[in-house]
Amino acid sequence: MTARLSALIAWCLFDCATAGYFAVIVTFVFGAYFTQAVAAEATLGTALWGQASSAAGLVVALSAPALGAIADQGGRRKPWIGLFIPLAALASLALWFVRPDPAYVPLALGLVVLGTVSTEFAHVFYNALLPTLVRPERLGRLSGLGWGTGYVGGIVCLGLALTLFIQPDVPALGLDKATAEQVRIVGPLVALWFLLFAVPLFLLTPDVPRTGLAAAAALRLGLAELAGTLRQARAQPNTLRFLIANMLYIDGLTTLFAFGGIYASGTFGFSLAEVIRFGIALNVTAALGAALFAFIDDRIGAKPTVMIALAGLMASGAGVLLVHSVAWFWAWSLLLGTFVGPAQAASRSLMAALAPQEKRAEMFGLFALSGKATAFTGPAVLGWVTYWTDSQRWGMATILVFFAVGFLMLTTVTPPRRAGI
Numbered sequence: 001m002t003a004r005l006s007a008l009i010a011w012c013l014f015d016c017a018t019a020g021y022f023a024v025i026v027t028f029v030f031g032a033y034f035t036q037a038v039a040a041e042a043t044l045g046t047a048l049w050g051q052a053s054s055a056a057g058l059v060v061a062l063s064a065p066a067l068g069a070i071a072d073q074g075g076r077r078k079p080w081i082g083l084f085i086p087l088a089a090l091a092s093l094a095l096w097f098v099r100p101d102p103a104y105v106p107l108a109l110g111l112v113v114l115g116t117v118s119t120e121f122a123h124v125f126y127n128a129l130l131p132t133l134v135r136p137e138r139l140g141r142l143s144g145l146g147w148g149t150g151y152v153g154g155i156v157c158l159g160l161a162l163t164l165f166i167q168p169d170v171p172a173l174g175l176d177k178a179t180a181e182q183v184r185i186v187g188p189l190v191a192l193w194f195l196l197f198a199v200p201l202f203l204l205t206p207d208v209p210r211t212g213l214a215a216a217a218a219l220r221l222g223l224a225e226l227a228g229t230l231r232q233a234r235a236q237p238n239t240l241r242f243l244i245a246n247m248l249y250i251d252g253l254t255t256l257f258a259f260g261g262i263y264a265s266g267t268f269g270f271s272l273a274e275v276i277r278f279g280i281a282l283n284v285t286a287a288l289g290a291a292l293f294a295f296i297d298d299r300i301g302a303k304p305t306v307m308i309a310l311a312g313l314m315a316s317g318a319g320v321l322l323v324h325s326v327a328w329f330w331a332w333s334l335l336l337g338t339f340v341g342p343a344q345a346a347s348r349s350l351m352a353a354l355a356p357q358e359k360r361a362e363m364f365g366l367f368a369l370s371g372k373a374t375a376f377t378g379p380a381v382l383g384w385v386t387y388w389t390d391s392q393r394w395g396m397a398t399i400l401v402f403f404a405v406g407f408l409m410l411t412t413v414t415p416p417r418r419a420g421i
Contacts, residue, residue, distance in 0.1 A: 003133040003206055008142060010200035011133060014126055015146040016153030017085070017197035018119050020190050021092060023154035024161055025115065026053075027257055028279045030095060032272055033183045034108055037100035052109040056116040064124050066223060077125040078207040081198075084122035089194040091115035095187025100180045126201075127367070131352040132208055143352070144294020147345035151287030157193050158280050161186045167273060239354050242413045243367065246347055249310055249406030252399045253340065255378030256317075260333075267392050268326050281330075282337040290341025297342070302350035303415045305342055310407045312339035317400050321393050353415060378402055 003011075024030065031049055039045025071077055091114040098108040134142050164172040165182040175181035264270040264278055289309075297305040316339065319332035351367045378399065386395030 004204075007205045008133060010204035011126075011129060011142070012146045012149040013197045014081075014201045015150030017194050018088075018123065019150035019152075019154040020157035020193035020197075021088065021115060021119055023158050023279065023283065024186050024190050025092060025095070025112065028158060028276050029161055029166070029183065029186050030112075032275070033100075033180065034098075034105075034112075036272075037180055037183075038098060038102065038104055038108055040102045048105065048109060049112075052113050053116070056113045056120070059113070059117050060120040064121065067121060068124050068128065070223070071125055071128065076207050076210050077129050078202060078205075080125040081122045082202065084118040084125075085194060085198050088115045088118035088122065089191040091118065092187045092194065093191035096184050098184060098187075127348060127351075129205065129208070130348065131355070133205070138298060141294045141298045143349040144290045144297055144342065144345040147341045147348075148287045148291035148294070151283045151290060151341060153193070153197065155280050155283040155287065157190065158276060158283070161189060162273070162276050162280075165189075166276070238414055241409060242350065242354060245406045245409035245413065246351075246367065247406075248402050248409060249343065250347075251378040252313075252402030252406065253343065255382055255399050255402070256340075263392055263396055264329075264333075268329055278330075278333070281334060282340075285334045285337030286341040288341075289338035290345050292338075293342035294345060297346045297349055301415055302346045302353060303410065303413060305346035306350065307407060307410060309339040309343035309346065310403050310410070312336075313343065314400055314403050314407070317396075317403070321397055321400075350413075350415065 034049055035042050035045030039048060067080070071080055091111045094111050095108070095115075098104045098111070130143060130146075165175065165185050171177065171182040171185075173185070175185055260278075260282070264275055270278060293305055293309065296308075313336060316332050316336035320329060320336060323329050323332060348367075381398045382395045385398050386392055389395070
């Protein structure tokens with residue numbers, strides 16, 4: 001059974017709500033502000049930012065599977081989303097108080113960890129709604145359109161931050177550049193963005209019925225179910241192989257997101273404003289790719305779609321690393337962006353197809369775990385190779401290895417017939 005169109009649109013808009021946080025706070029604007037203005041110096045700031053990201057990833061990796069298992073026992077997903085999204089919005093709002101002074105480093109890092117963990121937890125339950133909204137043969141389309149909507153949200157939120165506050169000589173609202181208010185305002189902007197685009201999900205998208213279990217009983221049974229699932233992992237080798245493959249190539253994507261702007265500025269001399277424009281352009285191509293490949297996903301299946309996306313990432317990534325011209329760097333980067341969205345969106349629809357109906361939230365918890373458990377590995381390998389070779393190009397080349405090994409592991413996964421793929 002397919003949910004009403006308004007429910008599907010509201011579900012997609014939630015991706016838009018969270019995309020603003022990752023684009024503006026984590027990747028392009030606030031992270032750069034922290035390393036350049038809040039921390040005592042840029043190198044230390046980069047290290048601290050990386051440690052905070054690793055800490056958030058570790059919390060998500062350890063907790064998401066258990067939360068998913070508890071939700072499967074309790075039934076409903078939206079109350080959990082309703083808990084974590086306000087926390088993420090409050091953490092973003094409080095970033096306004098982070099002044100350009102090293103004394104504010106602990107506050108900044110604490111808020112970013114809270115915001116990131118809360119957003120990732122909300123996504124576990126949001127993703128688990130996906131297979132309840134459309135028929136199996138439509139999973140890829142809805143997942144891809146959700147990712148595409150998210151990229152559009154990232155584009156618009158970045159564009160507002162850039163054009164209203166960061167770029168003008170006189171920022172909107174009369175903000176004071178001397179105390180970095182034109183950058184600090186992105187925290188409240190993202191908080192508003194969260195609430196604006198998350199509310200339709202609660203109003204229009206149907207939830208899974210309540211099972212009637214009390215919270216304590218759901219907790220006990222959920223943890224027992226999770227322990228059983230982990231013990232029986234050998235009996236589900238197909239899903240296990242997919243989760244390992246996802247872990248590998250998502251490590252590559254995570255590293256790409258973390259260091260793409262650094263590579264653009266360090267190797268090609270991009271300014272902060274140029275890096276933000278570069279991020280907007282990549283989000284545009286990623287949105288177009290996610291929307292286009294959503295239909296390809298439904299036609300040929302999620303697994304072939306992910307494999308095409310990974311092959312495209314490897315080919316275009318090699319182009320990015322080999323060129324020395326800014327124009328060719330832009331061209332290859334924009335092509336690369338078209339494959340980022342499909343790799344993520346089709347992975348989500350493949351997970352939805354592989355997950356047993358009674359363990360969907362739990363499996364999406366494991367899916368979140370596979371994307372976070374080794375998230376520190378890619379950046380660590382890139383950093384060491386860059387240090388040993390004294391070359392950002394060789395460091396970035398390690399990302400292609402993660403894509404390649406993930407691709408090879410994915411070839412061993414057999415998609416389920418019941419999902420029509």
